[in-house]
Amino acid sequence: MDRDTNSESLRARQREIRDEEANLLLTPEPDGRSTRVELVVCARSVSRCWIVSQRIRIGAAVVRMDGIGGVGTDESERHKGYASRVLDAAMRRMLAGDAALTMLYGIPDFYRRFGYVPAGPEHFVRLSSADCALPSGWTSRPLRTADLPTVHSIYEAETSRAVGPAVRTAACYALRQLRAAAESPSASDGDVCRVVLDPDGDLGGYVWRGNGFWATEILERETPDSLIISEALAISAPAADAVLAVCRQWAHEVAARTGRPVTSALISAPHDGRMAAAARRTDAELVRRYVRCGGSMARILDLP
Structure with missing residues (x-):
């Protein structure tokens, strides 16, 4: 032998x-x-x-x-x-x-063998970074624990007829991460979630970077010149304008503080929602990205 x-x-x-x-x-x-x-x-x-x-x-x-x-x-x-x-x-x-189905955010050319296929295009709003002012009377600050019920109610209201968002429960990872951000707003690279307040001091929307999510980390590696915003929601058109201003300011702040060439804020947002509608009234790009394999993928489990 x-x-x-x-x-x-x-x-x-x-x-x-x-x-x-x-x-x-x-x-x-x-x-x-x-x-x-x-x-x-x-x-x-x-x-x-x-x-x-x-x-x-x-x-x-x-x-x-x-x-x-x-x-x-x-x-x-x-x-x-x-x-x-x-x-x-x-x-x-x-x-x-x-x-009924299973989903994941995957690398290319691996998960297809298990029946997963791309779930559709990813939708983003891209805003140039700028030290712009919020609308008159509006203010912004880091998320606080007392804000969490209002933030959750905004999420529920703004996603109630959308395609794909998770129904969040107290035990879910997203709410645990938000709770941690509220309790320790400077635990990582600055605060990770900011809220906008209207002229009466009422919370009208929020901007969440979503640190720790796999999809966010992938985007950060793929687009190092952008500040990745995983979630930006508002309850009204004026609130949406304020949220977009915060996104621009935040990208500008990160560039100034870190020396990184952060030229834009990249927001994960559907193009038929309130945030995209507000972006269309500004200097913005609405991006729809398709991939051959990888990214957001799904497989049907419950077939007749």
Whole structure:
């Protein structure tokens, strides 16, 4: 037997040993809505993802959706098919459940093999950075804990007929992140969420950078000359004008404070909503981005 045959036999035996010593574990998380799916080899977790039970709005309908997040394999264990085994196990769990579809924000050329396809174009509003003034009488400040109920009510009202937004609960990641931002507004790179107040001092909208979200981090890497705004919502046209002014100011501040060439604020926003309507009255670009594979992806689970 030649050396190459010996080497291939050894690799095959090593794969058999790894398979014998590998276990797929599905563990409910303490938050009551997430399940950790992980591959354990020789008593060590080497690859994992999380299934996050959610509900999303599609117009007037509320649909059960299982989100996939935190997909990762230890660097020393990559290129062994471990992530595929984890995703296969996650898919089996989701197919046995009650969700109608599953969604994720993924890298190109990996998730298609599991049935995921792009969910549609991503919509953005791009504003040039400028130290512009807010509309007369309007002010802005960092988010406070007392603002959270109003911020949540604005989110609920502005997304009640939209396509794709999550129905948020007290335990969801987004509200936990907002709560943390309100309790410690300077815990990261400056405050991460700002609210706008009308001339009477009432909260009319907010701007949230959304630090920590995978989609936000991807955009930050892809567009380093932009300040990424994950969420910007307002309850009226005047409030929307104030929110856009805050986005421009914020981008200008980040450029001045860090020395980064931040030339714009890039807001994730549908083009049929209030923020896009306000942007059309200013110097702005409405961007619709398509990708061949990757980005926001979905797969139907509940087929007749």
